[in-house]
Amino acid sequence: MSETPANTPPENGTPVSPAPVSPAPESGASADALVPSLNVTAWSPGEDVIQVTRHPKPGPTRSTWRAFAETARGLKTTFARIAEGPSTIQYPEEKVPVYPRFRGRHKLHRFEDSGLEKCVGCSLCAAACPADCIRVVAAENTPENRVSAGERYAAVYEINLSRCIFCGYCEIACPFDAITMGHDYELSDYDRHDLIFTKEMLLAEPLERTPLRNEGE
Amino acid sequence: MTAAAPLAIVGYYEPWWIQIIKAIVIFAVGLQLVPVVLIAERKLLGRFQGRYGPNRVGPYGALQPLADILKLLTKEQFRPTTSVGFLFALAPTISILTAVAAFAIIPFGDTQDIFGTKVGLYGVDVSIGPLYLFAFGAVAFYGIMLGGWSSGSKYSFLGAMRGAAQLISYEVSQGLALVGVIFTAQTLSLTGIVTAQKGMWYFIPQFFGFLVFLVAGFAETNRAPFDLTEADAELVGGYNTEFGGGRFASYYFAEYLNVLVVSGIVTTVFLGGWLLPFGIHPPGWVDPIVVLLKMSLITFLFIWVRATLPRLRYDQLMSFGWKVLLPLATLNTLVTAIVVVATH
Numbered sequence: 001m002s003e004t005p006a007n008t009p010p011e012n013g014t015p016v017s018p019a020p021v022s023p024a025p026e027s028g029a030s031a032d033a034l035v036p037s038l039n040v041t042a043w044s045p046g047e048d049v050i051q052v053t054r055h056p057k058p059g060p061t062r063s064t065w066r067a068f069a070e071t072a073r074g075l076k077t078t079f080a081r082i083a084e085g086p087s088t089i090q091y092p093e094e095k096v097p098v099y100p101r102f103r104g105r106h107k108l109h110r111f112e113d114s115g116l117e118k119c120v121g122c123s124l125c126a127a128a129c130p131a132d133c134i135r136v137v138a139a140e141n142t143p144e145n146r147v148s149a150g151e152r153y154a155a156v157y158e159i160n161l162s163r164c165i166f167c168g169y170c171e172i173a174c175p176f177d178a179i180t181m182g183h184d185y186e187l188s189d190y191d192r193h194d195l196i197f198t199k200e201m202l203l204a205e206p207l208e209r210t211p212l213r214n215e216g217e
Numbered sequence: 218m219t220a221a222a223p224l225a226i227v228g229y230y231e232p233w234w235i236q237i238i239k240a241i242v243i244f245a246v247g248l249q250l251v252p253v254v255l256i257a258e259r260k261l262l263g264r265f266q267g268r269y270g271p272n273r274v275g276p277y278g279a280l281q282p283l284a285d286i287l288k289l290l291t292k293e294q295f296r297p298t299t300s301v302g303f304l305f306a307l308a309p310t311i312s313i314l315t316a317v318a319a320f321a322i323i324p325f326g327d328t329q330d331i332f333g334t335k336v337g338l339y340g341v342d343v344s345i346g347p348l349y350l351f352a353f354g355a356v357a358f359y360g361i362m363l364g365g366w367s368s369g370s371k372y373s374f375l376g377a378m379r380g381a382a383q384l385i386s387y388e389v390s391q392g393l394a395l396v397g398v399i400f401t402a403q404t405l406s407l408t409g410i411v412t413a414q415k416g417m418w419y420f421i422p423q424f425f426g427f428l429v430f431l432v433a434g435f436a437e438t439n440r441a442p443f444d445l446t447e448a449d450a451e452l453v454g455g456y457n458t459e460f461g462g463g464r465f466a467s468y469y470f471a472e473y474l475n476v477l478v479v480s481g482i483v484t485t486v487f488l489g490g491w492l493l494p495f496g497i498h499p500p501g502w503v504d505p506i507v508v509l510l511k512m513s514l515i516t517f518l519f520i521w522v523r524a525t526l527p528r529l530r531y532d533q534l535m536s537f538g539w540k541v542l543l544p545l546a547t548l549n550t551l552v553t554a555i556v557v558v559a560t561h
Contacts, residue, residue, distance in 0.1 A: 075521060079521070081266060086268045088267070
């Protein structure tokens, strides 16, 4: 087998580089057929030619030995996988623990002492949301009906989780740490309407469905 | 010896009802082995790849083959309009029939006394054992050939043609690999070959024959690394591209039964059949268990190789068959012949 394919016709006149690996012979030929008068190849490899060094082929004994040895090595490699055991995580039963900063489903918070909502209905989260999935309608706190610690509170607080991209900007924008990203990632549902989470759902203590990764794990 | 003895001279007579019971028992047990191999293959392939394999259907996924087969059998019997109807229906039948027929000659044990009647633990002990095997092996490729051709699809046709070329290339070597054993055992009966291995199993003196037979066996059963007839990467599914439902199940079944047949033949011819080493002579009922254990070893090797080796390129397959295996098999036969003649 020749290692220098005659991709350039000899009447071309241009010096052929020592080992033009490409272009393939047929591409040069077709280009010549298309523009016969110009008599140039479609693309000259120029300086991009990579010199391929081919070592002498091993003899029959050596290649037989190599075939056997390499096959045995392959068999050993696959058998080692059996010894190693499967690395599959059986998902619904086993779960990959998440990192503390994992951004899952949102949570709304209350003050632990007074039980009042931290959210004051300022709508900064809605303004920061790139997916435009948060809707806040604020209302005034009255002495009879005090919901939040501030002047106003969120009468409606909805997150459309079918639109949410879990970027966490709402968490950053919030001046009172009223909204944070939780760890729950199992959010599939049968109906899109069920993915609009209301304030009550976000305030409720979420099901601990997702294991948290321990320190150093 | 008479001019044409259809069966090996076994020195006893089996009544017809024994033969019928034998056929039913062997195939009832033998055909149950196919789903076992199926699940074993899928589980083992999983383990070889660092995963569990099927483990959802039944305990440890044990009912997976049942689910597979039920699913395939309840599917629509689809047939392309370009196909040749009669052959399209016939081809899987040929495949399965030849596989089952070849299974008949695998001896599972010595002649036993069951209720005062002498019974050989095999379907039939033909006096032309290996020839019978190769005859059905050759007919089996009609199943693949006709199936691929009658589908009326390019991919199926290519797969079928590859199958035909593969058969021609490898059956010669496979036959020659057995010739050495036949010389040494001086019989064509498979039970005779087993009893001739009392001193030493043939895979030691016939090591090259063993290797050639094993490699050719991979090719004959269309298993990796010689599964060019299927070659899912380039031929969609090869000869069985257009087959679905029960017909595909037949091909699938035949493939695994062929694996069992080749395992059984390797066990019988090279691994001493029901014999145990170091002069251990267990009672007769252990014989089939010994044979099945040896067969499962070879089947494990089949699966192991499938998990390891990539598929050969077509020209590599051809040059390997003709330039390596055939000379090796011929040389093995020649040397064996010389040794046998010199020592007798």
